[in-house]
Amino acid sequence: xxxxxxxxALPQDQEPFAVAQALIESRQNISPRHLVExxxxxxxxxAMLSLAASAPDHGQLTPWRFVLVPTEQRHRLAEVFAAxxxxxxxxxxxxxxxxxxxxxxxxxxxxxxxxxxxxxxPDTPALERMVSMGAAIQNLLLGAHxxxxxxxxxxxRAMTSPHLRRLCGLDDGEVAVCCVNVGTVAKRKxxxxxxxxxTEILSVLGPESRPGGA
Ligand SMILES: Cc1cc2nc3c(=O)[nH]c(=O)nc-3n(C[C@H](O)[C@H](O)[C@H](O)COP(=O)(O)O)c2cc1C
Numbered sequence: 001x002x003x004x005x006x007x008x009a010l011p012q013d014q015e016p017f018a019v020a021q022a023l024i025e026s027r028q029n030i031s032p033r034h035l036v037e038x039x040x041x042x043x044x045x046x047a048m049l050s051l052a053a054s055a056p057d058h059g060q061l062t063p064w065r066f067v068l069v070p071t072e073q074r075h076r077l078a079e080v081f082a083a084x085x086x087x088x089x090x091x092x093x094x095x096x097x098x099x100x101x102x103x104x105x106x107x108x109x110x111x112x113x114x115x116x117x118x119x120x121x122p123d124t125p126a127l128e129r130m131v132s133m134g135a136a137i138q139n140l141l142l143g144a145h146x147x148x149x150x151x152x153x154x155x156x157r158a159m160t161s162p163h164l165r166r167l168c169g170l171d172d173g174e175v176a177v178c179c180v181n182v183g184t185v186a187k188r189k190x191x192x193x194x195x196x197x198x199t200e201i202l203s204v205l206g207p208e209s210r211p212g213g214a
Pocket of ligand 1: 027028029030152153154155156177178192193
């Protein structure tokens with residue numbers, strides 16, 4: 001366990017909201033094929049993980065973890081991607097299987113994000129644990145972005161394959177959610193996705209209508 005950093009108060013010399021807004025709004029998903037070396041150092045990865053660990057966590061279960069797949073082990077992930085494709089589609093062509101394998105070798109840093117949704121004490125609902133997982137991932141993405149790296153999430157049907165479960169040593173209650181890819185951006189989208197406006201994501205609860213009332 002890690003004690004909260006007493007110095008982690010918001011910076012006094014900058015407008016915190018402006019900093020947060022610039023950071024959050026400038027993050028964009030980068031395809032792993034556009035993420036190149038250098039990736040984060042060990043110290044940078046540790047710092048990113050400590051941001052993940054600051055996610056809201058009802059019941060303090062830490063209902064998630066990450067598995068780092070280092071470069072020298074990527075061939076094992078590649079075999080998992082290939083095997084899960086062949087399981088789904090025994091008629092997959094050699095080129096399709098090679099493409100599945102190649103996906104494991106793209107970004108300099110690859111983490112598999114894993115959520116713990118099985119029986120735990122306290123029994124925080126699985127939905128809330130997934131919210132915590134999402135917040136942990138987002139904290140990590142924003143930390144990497146603040147360090148100047150690009151990030152991209154990848155998932156797909158291989159996430160639920162028994163091959164990936166074995167590779168990552170998943171318990172019965174655990175699920176692999178996605179891969180978190182981090183590296184130096186070689187190419188980015190010119191424009192970010194158009195994000196929904198506040199009016200599209202907010203409704204206001206009005207007064208209760210009285211039965212028979214106007
Ligand atoms: C759990 C999760 C898994 C994702 N998996 C993929 C994926 O496999 N392929 C993909 O193109 N986008 C995937 N995305 C979406 C991108 O990460 C990204 O959010 C989306 O393209 C919108 O771009 P933006 O983040 O720049 O707004 C995933 C998102 C989440 C939350």
